[in-house]
Amino acid sequence: MNCRTTDRDTRESAREPMTTTYMPGTRIDHYEIIKMLGHGGMNRVYLASDVRTGQKVVLKTPNDDIIGNVALFERYKRESEIGNRIKHSNVQHMLNTEEQRSEQYLVVEYIQGQTLRTKLEEIAPNVMPRGEALRIVIQICDALAYCHEHGVYHRDIKPENIMIDDDGNVKIIDFGIALLEGARRVTWRGLSNTVGTPDYMSPEQIKGERGTASSDIYAVGMILYELLCGHTPFEGENIFAVMNQHVSQDPPSILQCNPDIPPELATVVMHAIRRDPEKRYKTMSEMLHDLENLPAVKPVHYHPDAPKEGRAWVREVRIASIIIIALLIIAIALGFLAQYVHYAAH
Template identity: 45%
Template sequence: MLKAGERVCDYKIIGLLGQGGFSQIYKAYDPDGTLVILKFPDVSLLGDQATYERFRREVAIGQKLDHPAIPRAISFMEGPDSVFLVMEYVEGPSLRTYISEKAPLPLSEGLSLADQLADAIDYMHSHGVCHRDLKPENIIVGPDGRIHILDFGSALLEGSRRVTWRWASNAFGTPDYMAPEQIQGKRGDVRTDVYALGMIVYEMLTGTLPFEGDNALAVMNQHLTGVPVSPRRHEPSIPAGVEAVILKSIRRDPDERYRSASAFRKDLDNYADLDLSQFPSDPEAIAGGGVLTTRQIWVRTILVFVGFLLLAALIILVAYLMHHH
């Protein structure tokens, strides 16, 4: 771990900002004295081609996008002992901290943040980028109330080749915002980001999530088989139109969700004028696929468990091979 005052390729470290399963993020000064973020891969992943490609892709995406809610990726640095990203510094707490301290948010504030998120996500999608790891931890709320979306390490860039086993790491992150198709190991698309957007808006307005469990496996199983608790059960003051939009965005079947963030945004902006008869009122219909039999639930639970074990074995095997390389 780097200490305050240390220098890396002419960048002066101020301190550690955050640490995840795959990277460490530091606040630093660039050679001109400007505040920047330095993002390093975890030391155990150094030399791994997938990690290298992930970082290269994150810079390519950051340099391709030009939107006030998306911090710029400045450069990809290769030092003598490591590679790291240099990114624009954004001041403010994470949306996770913001939700923990303030949720449930007032409707006007929650809808304002949701509108900003949907706008930024729609911009990404229009430029061929799917984020695939949207969650409050990856969103900053600036002092002016503007949001900033971080961490494009799991993103798909249209036309780019698939990075081997990259999807696997997603299942070891926070499963609360993962769409069912991601849990099943699929690449995901625009509708996958719409699902995460719906989950985030649900949490901002209620202070909780529609699916809960004692562990990651239990939560993943809920995404695959459970019926989401209606937001108004948690917070009765939420308008029926807002609830209908949220529940449509988190349907189990991607084909039944909004097909774009702009469609989600349009309905949310006009929630008071929506024809609610066009939205399913039956919670089982909202979940998608009707009532599951006990046998179906057991089969899906077993499939999730087996998939989780295979995923863990794959990660262990890769770590073993890297260690003995």
């Protein structure tokens, strides 16, 4: 059974871009589609069954418009390279990477569970119990320390990309914008470097620098702050307000929102989320060690650096934000153009 449709079938008259959609029951090689799980800017995600083994898997098929976009398609393929390099129990596994396939798609482990974001929404407005928060973040740190040792930097760590399976185990997902050490650089300067989610994005990423280990450390610190306080340290009316706070000031002490946190744990959190990357943990392994040995951590009184002020600084942040958005719009437009040319040629 091969039931696949494209947006052309329903929107041809509108001349809108087309993307292949697979219906339940469709066979792609030896995988049978069960249902669509979701879709985003780069791919569509399906729950499927491997008919050879009966195992449930996840298929990630690239949107048609990224196939004509060299930069975006390179990111998509790079996720497969990373899957071959990373084999850790707390990272979603890439499956069957050596098999021959009739078209481009990724096969990844199906995780029965929920995202950390869903878990946080379920317990709101309460905060997560400290022991549970530590158990989760220690697993995240352990997985990322392994990734960093193998030259992989996630760069988009956030609750939406952390799965908690039915047994309570952490699984980090979505390495679509990860940095692979030694990989060829294929995207535009400015657009390629500023990736991530503003609430968890390091100041250096927001300023257009290439996110690395320190950026992942910052993001994990932000998550730990949120788990223990119920919110991230920086909040604003819009994305620009949040980005401005990240780059212009150190976060407020976690003890201001939750004074019951032990000083040793507060020291670890604030060490991870300093605005200046030189003042953060140097490696994820160091942060992991402190979380696993909290009684041995020497409490340090938190002294935030003075905020950067002045109209020139605010203007710099606004200009950087506008440039980022403009480049994203250009990338999307080029994707649509590439897709149009692709279909016109066929």
